[in-house]
Amino acid sequence: MNKNEKSGAVARGCRIGKLGFSLVGSYLGYQAQNLLLGEEEKPQRRVRFQQQASRRVREELGVLKGPAMKLGQMLSMQTGILSEEALQELAQLQMHAPGMHASLTRAQFKSALGKYPEQMFREFDPEAFAAASLGQVHRAVTKTGDQVAVKIQYPAIRSAIENDFNLLRSATLPTRLTGHVPAALLEEIRRGLLEETDYVREADNLEFFRNGLSGLDYLTIPRVHRGLSTDRVLTMSYVEGESLGNFLKRKPSRALRDLLGARLLEMHRTQLYRLNALHADHHPGNYLFQPDGHIGLVDFGCVKRLSFNISELDTCQCRRSWRESEAAARHFLALAYGSRAPYSRARKMLPLLERMSDIFYPQSDSADIVIDYRDPKSYAKFREISRQHQKLVLQNKLINPEFAFLIRANVGLGHLLHELGATVNISELRRRVSAAPAVGQNESDESRAGKIQRTTVFPA
C-alpha cells in the first residue's frame, strides 16, 4: 500500500483539489504546446510531456481510490495524453473500500440481513478470500450444501461516495467551465459508481448476462442466491478457476492461450452486439481461467448498458456512410460523439475517421486482421490512430460520456490479452459474432428500459 496514503475527508479533499488543478494544468499545457510548437518538435515534447503526466496522474490516482480516481481514470483514457503503459496500469486501478475485519464483517452482514452469517450459513469463512469493488468476498456453504461466494459491502459506502462526489464536482469546476470535462461525463461516472453500490442491481445484472450469454458454453457466470442477498450483501455460486497471473505460471500452451484470447474477445463482442450491454470492469481479478479453456466471469457491479446500437456505428464505419449525404454524416457523428456535439466541430473529425476506418474496417475482404497481442508492433497502427483520434476529440471538446466505460473496458481487455499473449483473428471473430440476427431498434429501446426479457430474442 502507498506510504502517502491518507485517510479522512480533509486530506482526501486536498488531494482531490490538487488533482483537479493538475488535470487542468495538464490540459492547458497540452493545448498551449500544440499551439506553440512546430510539427517537428512535437514528438520529443510529447514523449517528455507524457512521461510527466503519466507519473503525476498515476501517483495521484493510485492514492485517491474514490470517485476522483474513477474520473481521472476515464479522462486519461479518453484524451490520449498518457503512455500505453500508464494507461494499462490505470485501467487496473479499482475502487477500494477499506478492509473489514471479521467483527465488522459480521456486524455489517447482520445490519444488512438481520441475522449473523453463522445463523444463515452452514459454514462461513470470517477471512475474506478476495477484495471486491467497495467490499470483500467470503467463502461460505449454504444450509443446503452449496459452495458460495458472499460479497459484503463496506458500511455506508454510498454516502461516502456521494460526499466525495460533491468535493469532486467543486474541484473540477474549472475544467467544466472550459468544456474539457463535460458535466455529463461526471454524471455518467456518478451513475456508474452509485450503481455499483447496489447489489440488488448487480444480482439483476448477473441474471441478465447469465441468460444472455448462455450460448457461450465455455463461460461460467455465478448464480445468485436471492434469499441470502440484499442491496449490501450478495451471495452467489462459487466459480472455480485461477486468476490470470496464477494461470500463466502453469505455462499454458500457445493453442490454449489463443483459444482463451478468442473467447475473451467473443465474450466482449457478444455482450456489445447482442445484449447491448457490457461487463465494463476488465480487472484481471474478475476473470477466472481453467486449464480446459473454461472462463469464469465475476463481479457485475460495473455494467454499461448502451443507449444506442453499437452495430449501427459499426455498419456506418464499414459503409463510410458519411460520404453519402450531409444527413448521413450528421447521423453518424451524433452516434459517435453524442447528439449534443455540435456538427461544426464534429465535422472536423471526418478526415481522421476516414483513415481510421481504412485501418479498422479495410474494404477489401482479402486480408484478415490478425493481432498478436504479445507483440505491441502487431497493433501499433491501431494504437497510433486511436491516439490521434483521442487527441482530436479532446481538442474539439467532443468527449462522449457514453463511451467512458467502453474505452476503459477496451484498454482493460487489451491489457488482459497482452498478458495472456494470445493471437486472435479479429476479422473471423467479427464475421462469427455479427452473423447472428442483428438487434432491432425497438428491442434496444426495451433494453434501455432495463428489461431483461430481451435476451430471449437471441438463440442460445
Place this chain on the structure above:
Amino acid sequence: MKKKAGRAPAEKGRGKRVENKEKTKRAILRAALELFAEKGFYHTTTKAISRKAGIAEGTLFNYFQTKEDLALYFFEQELDEIITWYERDRRIKRAALAEKLFAIIHRFLERLAPYEEFIGAVYLRALAPTSKLSPWSLQTQERNLRYLRFIRGILAEAEAAGELPPVGDFGAYAFGLFHLAIITHWLRDRSRGKEQTLALLDRCLKLAAHVSKKGGWAW
C-alpha cells in the same frame, strides 16, 4: 472436619439468600425492560413493574428505590456480560487491538438495541448534574472504574505486545469518552441497520490506530 461440616450449611444458606436476591433483582429488571420497550421509560410505573415481576410494590423498593437505580443496575449487568464474553471469546482475544475495541462497543450496541428508547431516556436524565446516572455521580463511579480497568487491561496488553505506544490510563479515559460519543451517534443514527455507526466506529478506530502507530501521542 467438624468445623468444616458445621460451617458449610450456614454458608450455603447465605449463598442461597444472595442468589435469590440476585434472581429477584434480575426478574425485576427483565420485567422493567419489557415494559420500557412497550410503554417507554417515563410512562412505566413502579406498580406495573412489580405486578409484571410478580412481587409486592413494597418489595420492589427494597431492591430499587428509583427507576434510575434500575438503569444503573442494567448497565452494571451489561458491563458484567461484556467482560465475561470478552474473557471467553478466544478469537477476539487474539484479534488486533482495533478489532477488539470495535467488537466491545459493537456488542454493547447490539445488546442495547432492543431498548433504544430506554437508553435514550437514560441519556437525557444523565445530562442533569444531580442525576444518579450522571457520569460524575458517585453511584456510577464504581461501574466506571470497573469499565476503565477492563479497557486499561486490554490497552496494556497491546502496549506490551508493541501494538500501541504507551498511552497510560489516559487511553482508557479517552476510549470511554469515545464510547459515549458513539452511543450518542448510534441513538441518532437513522441509516438502514445503523450502518453509519458501523462505518464511523471502524474509521475512527482505524484512524486512531494509524495515528498512534506514527507516534501521535508523543506531544
